[in-house]
Amino acid sequence: MEKVAYLGPKATFCDLAATKLFDNSERVAYGTIPECIDAAGKNEVDFAVVPLENALEGSVNITMDYLIHEVRVPIVAEFSSPIRQHLMMHPDNAGRIGEIERIYSHSHAIAQCHKYLHGELKGVRCENTTSTAFAAQYVSKHPEEVTAAIANEMAAREYGLTIVKPDIHDYAHNHTRFVVLSHKPIGERLDGLVRKGEKTTVMVMLPADHAGALHQVLSAFSWRKLNLSKIESRPLKTGLGNYFFIIDIDQLMDDILLPGAIAEMEALGCKVNVMGSYYSY
Numbered sequence: 001m002e003k004v005a006y007l008g009p010k011a012t013f014c015d016l017a018a019t020k021l022f023d024n025s026e027r028v029a030y031g032t033i034p035e036c037i038d039a040a041g042k043n044e045v046d047f048a049v050v051p052l053e054n055a056l057e058g059s060v061n062i063t064m065d066y067l068i069h070e071v072r073v074p075i076v077a078e079f080s081s082p083i084r085q086h087l088m089m090h091p092d093n094a095g096r097i098g099e100i101e102r103i104y105s106h107s108h109a110i111a112q113c114h115k116y117l118h119g120e121l122k123g124v125r126c127e128n129t130t131s132t133a134f135a136a137q138y139v140s141k142h143p144e145e146v147t148a149a150i151a152n153e154m155a156a157r158e159y160g161l162t163i164v165k166p167d168i169h170d171y172a173h174n175h176t177r178f179v180v181l182s183h184k185p186i187g188e189r190l191d192g193l194v195r196k197g198e199k200t201t202v203m204v205m206l207p208a209d210h211a212g213a214l215h216q217v218l219s220a221f222s223w224r225k226l227n228l229s230k231i232e233s234r235p236l237k238t239g240l241g242n243y244f245f246i247i248d249i250d251q252l253m254d255d256i257l258l259p260g261a262i263a264e265m266e267a268l269g270c271k272v273n274v275m276g277s278y279y280s281y
């Protein structure tokens with residue numbers, strides 16, 4: 001049976017995404033996002049499902065940076081899912097919401113609920129955990145502390161917690177983009193799901209700082225009428241002011257247009273890496 005890595009423990013948002021995508025596979029929980037990427041990089045698993053971007057909080061930098069700087073594993077699919085964050089407590093403490101001493105969750109989940117936390121639970125310390133489900137598991141094991149976790153409904157069920165305040169994310173349209181990483185092609189595995197689009201993600205390093213370099217890169221796409229859905233800069237980690245760009249193009253790799261744009265960028269002195277060419281679900 002094929003193996004799929006996800007950020008564990010059971011009932012994280014990554015677990016929900018992996019279950020939706022690979023229902024008939026063996027899902028293997030890893031403690032951190034880099035561990036999931038390593039597992040796919042070393043072929044310990046066939047696929048890894050990791051978060052890439054959230055609609056409220058932006059990119060999951062650890063995923064992006066690890067893929068660029070440490071372990072290159074191609075993106076073979078993308079899955080976008082609605083995200084609902086709930087405040088949950090141990091059932092023994094569920095009536096004591098006003099006495100909460102600490103709130104645990106993944107940093108991205110805490111960030112998605114800032115307005116609520118600032119408005120309703122001002123002054124309560126928030127502590128980051130490796131995932132939302134890890135936070136729920138911790139709260140379930142420590143009824144002696146009046147603490148809460150921010151996590152999803154499946155985590156509340158899995159770890160026997162009571163949802164004391166549902167839907168505490170700050171904006172209704174909360175979505176996260178997950179990517180599937182693998183050294184093998186995805187083939188027909190996801191054909192049962194509805195395809196929403198197609199993308200190619202490239203990483204572009206500009207030549208030494210000069211006027212108009214980014215403009216020239218963007219024009220390689222624009223005059224070919226290649227639509228971009230995202231452009232983001234991240235530090236190269238070689239010193240302040242040095243960046244690379246991650247660009248999402250709204251089409252699969254073809255024989256002419258994308259190779260032409262890449263050749264043009266290379267002729268300008270850019271270093272270009274294709275991170276993946278894949279369908280969005």
Ligand SMILES: O=C(O)C(=O)C[C@]1(C(=O)O)C=C[C@@H](O)C=C1
Pocket residue numbers: 007011012013014015051054060083106108109130131132133176
């Ligand atoms: O902690 C989890 O449950 C995760 O799957 C991680 C993660 C993230 O890193 O963005 C995934 C989706 C949500 O946006 C919040 C947390």
